[in-house]
Amino acid sequence: MSEQERKDYSNAPMCLSGKGVTRVFGIGDKKKVAVDHVDFEFHEGEFVSIVGESGSGKTTLAKMLLGLLSQTEGEIYFQGELRDLSGERKKKQYWKGIQAIFQDPFSTYNTFQKIDSVLLDCINMRGGKNLPKEKKIEMMTEACSFVNLKYAELTNKYPFELSGGQMQRLMIARIFLLKPKILLADEPTSMVDACSRATILDMLLNLRDETGMTIIFITHDIGLAYYISDTIYIMEHGKFVESGFAEDVIINPKADYTKRLISDVPKIHEEWDLSTV
Amino acid sequence: MKNLLRNLLHSSKFVAGALIFILILLTIFIYPLMFPGNPLEMIGVGTFAKPGTYVSAYDAVTSKKETLRLSDADDKRLAARLSYEDKISMTEWLTAAGFDISDLDLDDTDELLDMWHANYSPDIKPKGMIKAKLNYFKRLNNSLLEMSGSDNYLVIDRTDEGDEVKSKINKTDYVNVKDIANTKTLPLGTDNFGRDVLKELVSAAKTSLQIGFIAGIVATLIGLTLGLLAGYLGGFADDIIMFITNIFTVIPGFVLLILIAYSIGQDQRGPAVVALVIGLTSWTWTCRSVRSQVISLRNRDHVNLSRLSGHSLVRIILTDILPYIASYVVMAFILQVSSGILSEAQLSLLGLGPKTTERATLGLMMNWAMLYSAHTNGSWWAYFPVILTITLISFSLNLMNTGLDQVFNPALRD
Numbered sequence: 001m002s003e004q005e006r007k008d009y010s011n012a013p014m015c016l017s018g019k020g021v022t023r024v025f026g027i028g029d030k031k032k033v034a035v036d037h038v039d040f041e042f043h044e045g046e047f048v049s050i051v052g053e054s055g056s057g058k059t060t061l062a063k064m065l066l067g068l069l070s071q072t073e074g075e076i077y078f079q080g081e082l083r084d085l086s087g088e089r090k091k092k093q094y095w096k097g098i099q100a101i102f103q104d105p106f107s108t109y110n111t112f113q114k115i116d117s118v119l120l121d122c123i124n125m126r127g128g129k130n131l132p133k134e135k136k137i138e139m140m141t142e143a144c145s146f147v148n149l150k151y152a153e154l155t156n157k158y159p160f161e162l163s164g165g166q167m168q169r170l171m172i173a174r175i176f177l178l179k180p181k182i183l184l185a186d187e188p189t190s191m192v193d194a195c196s197r198a199t200i201l202d203m204l205l206n207l208r209d210e211t212g213m214t215i216i217f218i219t220h221d222i223g224l225a226y227y228i229s230d231t232i233y234i235m236e237h238g239k240f241v242e243s244g245f246a247e248d249v250i251i252n253p254k255a256d257y258t259k260r261l262i263s264d265v266p267k268i269h270e271e272w273d274l275s276t277v
Numbered sequence: 278m279k280n281l282l283r284n285l286l287h288s289s290k291f292v293a294g295a296l297i298f299i300l301i302l303l304t305i306f307i308y309p310l311m312f313p314g315n316p317l318e319m320i321g322v323g324t325f326a327k328p329g330t331y332v333s334a335y336d337a338v339t340s341k342k343e344t345l346r347l348s349d350a351d352d353k354r355l356a357a358r359l360s361y362e363d364k365i366s367m368t369e370w371l372t373a374a375g376f377d378i379s380d381l382d383l384d385d386t387d388e389l390l391d392m393w394h395a396n397y398s399p400d401i402k403p404k405g406m407i408k409a410k411l412n413y414f415k416r417l418n419n420s421l422l423e424m425s426g427s428d429n430y431l432v433i434d435r436t437d438e439g440d441e442v443k444s445k446i447n448k449t450d451y452v453n454v455k456d457i458a459n460t461k462t463l464p465l466g467t468d469n470f471g472r473d474v475l476k477e478l479v480s481a482a483k484t485s486l487q488i489g490f491i492a493g494i495v496a497t498l499i500g501l502t503l504g505l506l507a508g509y510l511g512g513f514a515d516d517i518i519m520f521i522t523n524i525f526t527v528i529p530g531f532v533l534l535i536l537i538a539y540s541i542g543q544d545q546r547g548p549a550v551v552a553l554v555i556g557l558t559s560w561t562w563t564c565r566s567v568r569s570q571v572i573s574l575r576n577r578d579h580v581n582l583s584r585l586s587g588h589s590l591v592r593i594i595l596t597d598i599l600p601y602i603a604s605y606v607v608m609a610f611i612l613q614v615s616s617g618i619l620s621e622a623q624l625s626l627l628g629l630g631p632k633t634t635e636r637a638t639l640g641l642m643m644n645w646a647m648l649y650s651a652h653t654n655g656s657w658w659a660y661f662p663v664i665l666t667i668t669l670i671s672f673s674l675n676l677m678n679t680g681l682d683q684v685f686n687p688a689l690r691d
Contacts, residue, residue, distance in 0.1 A: 068581055092587040099585060102578040110579045112600040121586045 006230050006246060012043035014080055015214045016065065016098070016182055021074035023060050034060040036238035037074065042182070042214050042231075047205070049217045049225035049246075051261065052235030058218045061235070062186045065216065066100055067091060079181070096125065099180040103187040105167035109159035115170065116155055119143065122177035143173040147203055165196030172203050182214045183207070189224070201228055222258075223265045226250045234258050284684045291680020297673035301666075305483045308476075316480035317637060320461075321471025324649060325656040328466040328474075333459035338432050338443075340457050342450040350448065355421070356386040363417060367393055370414050373403035393421070466658040468642070469649035474658055481637040482666050485618050488552040488631075488638065489670075492617030495556025497610045500563025505594050507564070508571025519568070525561045534558045534620060538629040548631045548638065555620045556613075563609045570602045604685040608678050615674040622667055639667050 023035040035057045042048050052058050063069035065076065067085050076083045078097065085091050102108045109118065119140045123129075128136065141151040147169040159167060168188055175183055185204065189197040205228065208215050219225050225232050225246070232249045234242040234257060241255040253259045285291050309316075364383055371378050376396055381389060399415050432444040454460060465474035507518035525533075537554050538546065574580060575598070583597045599606075618639070624630045625640025626647065633641055642663045646652065651659035 063581075066581075066585065068584060088589070095585050095587055100581070102582070104578060108578040108582055110583065110597050110600075113596065121588075125587050 008245070009043040009046040009230055012045060014077070015042050015044045015046070016076070016078055016216075017041040018065075018076045019074055021061070021064060021076060022072050023057075023064055023069065024072045033238055035064065035071075038235075038238070038240050040233060040240065040243070042216060044181070044214055045208065045212045046231055047208055047215050047217065047229045048231045048233065049219060049229035050233045050235055051219055051222050051225045053220055053261075056235045057238040058220075058235055059186060060238075062100070062184055062216075062218055065184055066098060067094055095180075096178075097180055098182040098184065099175055099178050100184040100186060101168070101171045101175065101188045104191050105164045105171065106160075106191070108171065109167065111158065111160055113158075114155075115157050115159060115162070116140070118170070118174060119177060122174050126178060139177065143176045144170075146176045146206075147173045148199070149173065165192045165199070168192055168196065168200055169203065172200065172207065176207065179211050180213060182216065184216045184218070186218045187220070188217075190219070190221075204228075221265075222250070222261045234261065281684070285680070288680040288683045290676050290683065294673045294676025294678075294680055297669060298677065301482065301670060301673065302486075305479055305486070308479045312476060314476065316476045317472060317635075319471045320473060321467040323471060324467075324469045325651065325654065325659060326463060326467040326471070328464055328658050330454075330460060330462045332454060332457055336458045337452050338446065340452045342446075342452055344447070344449045345451045346449055352387055352390075355390060359386060359390075359421075364389060366414070366417065370403065370406075371396065373406060374401050375403070390421070393418075465662055466656070468659045469645055469651065474642075474662065477637050477642060478639075478662055478666060481639050481642050481663070482670070484548050484631075484636050485621055485639040485667075486614075486670065488548050488555070488621045489614040489618035491549060491552035492555035492559065492620070493610050493614035495553060496560040496613045496617070497563055497606065499556070500560035500609070501567055501606055503560070504564040504567025505571055505598065508568040509575050509590070509594055509598065511572070511575075515568075518564070522561050522564050525558070526565070530558045530561075531620070531623065534624060535627065535629060538624055543632050546630070546632050548636060551621060551624065551631050552617065555617050555624075559613060559616060559620070563606075563613065566609070567602060567606070570605060571598055574598050574601055604681065608681050608685075611674050611678045611681070615671045615678075618667065618670055639663050 018038065018040050020037045020039065021035060022033065022037050025032045025034055038061065050058055050061065060069065064071045067083070070085070078094065083094065085094060109115075120136065123131065123136055123139055128139070131139075137151070144151040144154065149166060149169055154162070154170070162170070168191075171188070183204075188204075189200050192200065201224075204215055204217070207213065217225065217229060222232075222234075229246050232243065232246050233240050234249065234255065236255075236257045242249055242253065242258050249258060250262060253262060364386070367389060368378055368381065368383070371381075371392065374396070376392070378392070381392065383389070397414070397418055399411075399418070402411060428448055430446045431442055432446065433440045434443045463473055463475070465478065468474050468477065503518050503522065507515045507522075534554060537558070538551065541550060541554070580593060580597050583593050588596075621630060621638060622640035622643065625638055625644050628644060630640045630644065631638055633645075643660055646656070646660035646663070649659075651657075
């Protein structure tokens with residue numbers, strides 16, 4: 001993987017944006033504000049990273065963006081229009097535009113269903129329900145070859161017969177079939193080995209370059225975020241403490257939290273000082 | 278699937294439970310084929326006939342006889358006729374008359390009789406014995422002499438024209454049981470209405486199992502549906518369902534069961550109605566535990582992915598949640614069947630079971646045995662086999678349940 005050429009997407013059309021998005025769990029003494037009045041603007045074709053440590057509200061924000069969780073306050077705009085998720089049909093329509101890859105490949109699959117059904121669902125969702133069987137197989141083969149998998153080896157297998165890296169690549173094949181406007185990747189590389197990690201990141205970038213989709217990449221690894229993203233949002237305790245172009249945020253961090261995150265990135269050529277941790 | 282079967286066969290508890298249960302099922306289905314007939318037919322006129330083989334005395338008289346000279350026949354005959362009370366009275370006289378009986382064994386009838394015949398005389402009048410008592414011993418002695426005395430009985434048919442000797446039965450006459458036209462084996466005797474207990478028991482076990490299964494299916498279906506909905510939908514639907522469930526949990530189920538069964542009335546209470554009532558009052562724990570499992574499942578990524586794939590609520594519940602709790606539901610169902618059978622027995626024992634005229638259930642059999650005091654007059658065969666059957670059925674079901682638990686939960690495997 002080579003370092004990406006970064007572009008300025010701030011003039012590209014708005015894809016997903018939010019104003020004062022808040023999510024509160026519990027009531028009374030147990031009240032916990034997971035996401036606290038965050039504003040964001042994601043543009044078409046942009047590779048955005050949201051960086052923060054565990055418990056900072058990244059996943060809660062991701063679920064709200066996906067529409068799996070409703071926000072307590074604030075508005076989310078999808079392609080410039082206020083998002084409306086009332087009713088199953090509208091949700092279904094929304095999910096044609098936004099899809100996700102989850103953190104743990106081992107829990108993402110329904111272990112009782114064969115792999116084919118996952119891919120067939122995508123074709124059906126794209127309106128390909130009545131396509132001839134040969135055409136469907138052709139589409140699935142193409143999607144698998146995009147992620148360096150062989151459909152013939154996967155068909156009629158159950159998810160648990162695959163390795164973690166293969167499962168996560170299959171998830172990307174799923175996205176390839178669905179071709180959504182936005183892909184939300186919630187730490188897709190944290191559970192796979194280093195080798196698969198590079199492959200997966202490469203595939204995500206290819207996907208962006210080929211289809212022009214917006215990728216929202218959620219991670220705790222600021223080094224990784226710097227490596228691949230155009231824009232970085234730093235999240236602490238449910239708030240965005242800093243955001244901007246990747247170069248600006250990493251080279252000239254303004255917030256203390258960002259500085260600390262950057263200083264915590266282990267450097268291979270230096271001796272580690274664990275006393276400050 | 279193949280793995281599951283192999284694991285099931287490796288669990289000794291499951292295999293043992295399944296074997297007992299299959300044996301019970303086989304008995305229930307094969308026994309009526311071998312011995313057809315109405316299980317509630319009253320074949321006996323008296324109550325509580327002892328278990329054993331009954332031979333028609335009438336047929337025995339006219340059957341073909343063989344002569345056998347068996348040396349101990351007289352002794353056995355005497356021993357069988359001499360009641361325990363008679364033996365006690367005999368020792369009483371012997372003691373009163375001043376004979377030493379310290380090394381006499383009451384079970385040894387021969388020795389007692391020898392001693393009696395050697396020593397008894399109507400002339401000896403022990404001190405303090407009243408006249409009536411003395412006369413009793415005189416009669417006892419006569420009947421003992423008679424028993425060992427006469428050599429044959431005459432069977433006389435008494436008609437208007439006069440008596441006609443039909444048959445003469447000698448002491449040495451024997452009849453082959455196979456030659457007697459009418460014999461009846463009652464392995465568990467008869468009950469208070471003179472019905473064959475074993476036949477009744479087999480049909481009762483069948484009815485009770487049916488009640489258990491219907492109750493189990495009803496309870497599991499209600500509990501599962503409500504649990505799935507409450508757990509997956511959450512929010513307001515969850516609040517309402519849990520409100521209803523909590524009400525049912527707080528009211529003691531058995532009291533509710535009694536009240537409902539009572540208010541339905543004897544005539545309307547068939548086995549199916551009783552099963553339904555049991556099912557309707559015992560679903561709460563299934564509902565609660567299914568709900569809690571679904572809550573932990575509904576935020577899993579595979580469910581989220583299914584939602585993102587645009588699957589409907591019904592499809593998500595059926596394909597993404599139900600398979601994950603299926604093993605639990607099967608186990609809950611088995612327990613519900615077992616507790617359904619026990620609930621029926623409890624209800625029937627209180628007289629609130631199915632109506633009594635059509636089909637026997639295990640509970641009804643115990644109810645009848647109790648009403649006719651089988652437990653106080655020593656008729657163990659009227660209730661003990663029933664208790665054993667109920668125990669075996671619940672035991673086998675619970676064994677299977679524990680075995681399944683071992684299979685599905687690797688942490689419990691030994």
